[in-house]
Amino acid sequence: MTFEALQQQRNCILLECISGSKAYNLQVPTSDTDIKGVFILPQRELYGMTYTDQVSNATNDEVYFEIKRFLELLEKNNPNMLELLSTGAGSQLQRHPLMDLIRPQDFLSRLCLDTFAGYAKTQIKKARGLNKKINQSYPATRKDVSEFCYVVAGGRSIPLAAWLHENNLKQQDCGLAGIDHFRDVYALYHPVQFSTVATFKGIFSGENANDVQLSTIPKGVDPLVIMQFNKDGYTVYCKDFAAYWQWVTLRNDARYQHNKELGADYDSKHMMHTFRLLNMAEEIALHKEVRVYRHDRDFLLRIRNGEFTYDALLEMATQKLHNMEQLYAKSDLPEHPDPQLAAALLIRIREEYYVPKK
Structure with a gap:
């Protein structure tokens, strides 16, 4: 299975949704349209010697997960899969009735503290490093x-x-x-x-x-x-020099220029999504649901527009993480999803798809 082959066999697509900023209600005029979906391999291909767990287009803004891989990640409370499963009807482009068997509430667990909030922690750590790079400036020629x-x-x-x-x-x-x-x-x-x-x-x-x-x-x-x-000093300098110019080479230049124009010494879009994840993690603990469509759009776009200082955002994030640990400690969410559920769902979905009832 390839991305192109899947587009020619759209009956294999079980779920197809607009994802990213447009699904989150965080779009701006320059936002792209991202697509995520779930597919099921044709029966002959499933029984063959190869297994395709994921396909995407050349730019990676359209990504589809095979049903087995989707359920595996869902069982791990992967944020992307929980968001995809919880995407509202207004952002769904195609949905097979078999997807009704997979309910978000059956998979939510305390693992979300690590997957949503833990991922946000990682992003904050990256933001610190990015903040350092934004405020660094190395000439193109390395010191000797x-x-x-x-x-x-x-x-x-x-x-x-x-x-x-x-x-x-x-x-x-x-x-x-x-x-x-x-x-x-x-x-x-x-x-x-x-x-x-x-x-x-x-x-x-x-x-x-x-x-x-x-x-x-x-x-x-x-x-x-x-x-x-000063060999130690030179070694540290060379490492930082190489990391800075690698960042310059790989950075999203449009986003960098956006942050430069705002006067923000951090990646504002990056930090916006960090707080989105933190807020979603709170909502899972409090309401036992994944709220993809963001009603906190104004606050999140203020972050994207660089209205907060870097230090203020770190302070808010630290406080949120502290509060969240207490929320999950009090929550009656299970420690992890039922280990038998994903396997049972996979068998049932394959059976009903490959041998539909008459």
Whole structure:
């Protein structure tokens, strides 16, 4: 089964819904239309050597789950599957009567604290990292090793580059020797110190080097200066530099520009959906239902529009998470869905679909 094949065999689609912002009542003029659905494999394909659990279009904004995979995820209280099952009639494009056998209330359990609120926790953690990246700015060219090297001269620490410039020396002409029992500290030499010709490798091999390099130094000559390489600092810098530019490459540029125009130092759409999940988790504990259509649209869109500070949102989220743990502790929801239910439903749905009653 492929996405294209499923579109040609639409009788295999058990449920097809508009999903995402338009289902949540959080759409804005630029919102795309996302589709999620459930399908059942043709009987011959099910009995064959392969099993297709999910298909999607090239852009991944239309995704369909095979009924077995759908029930497996539903049993784990996966938020996407519970939302899909609970999508209102106004957002349903196609629904087979067999889907009436699968009721959201039969699957809701205390697992939702981990799946809805736990997922929100993960998003908050990501938001912290994203906040850091938004407020970072790295030039396109990475700093080289020399910018993390310092020499001791005149009783003070001087950046290596400044010291070389002051003394009209080039790093390529210098040589380093390690000093016992002094981590990342080196004796630095230059050919001018030697009566015979001395050739050294340089302090580092080039702008792409990740460490300093040692040279063979003739004996009997004191170092010109002592140099320290802040290797730990350089390693952290390189890691942050790479992570920042990977983020720049992969980020949603339209969303980034939107946040930049708002002056928000966080991904406002990302945080909006974090609070949507938190509110939905509360509603599951209080009302035992998944409310996909959001009546808190105004509050959530205020987050999307950057009306709250990053710190204020984190404080609100932390308080919500604390309250939610208490709500679930008091709730009479089961610890987890009935382990036999999904299996029984799967058998019944396949039997009734493949061998319809006369």
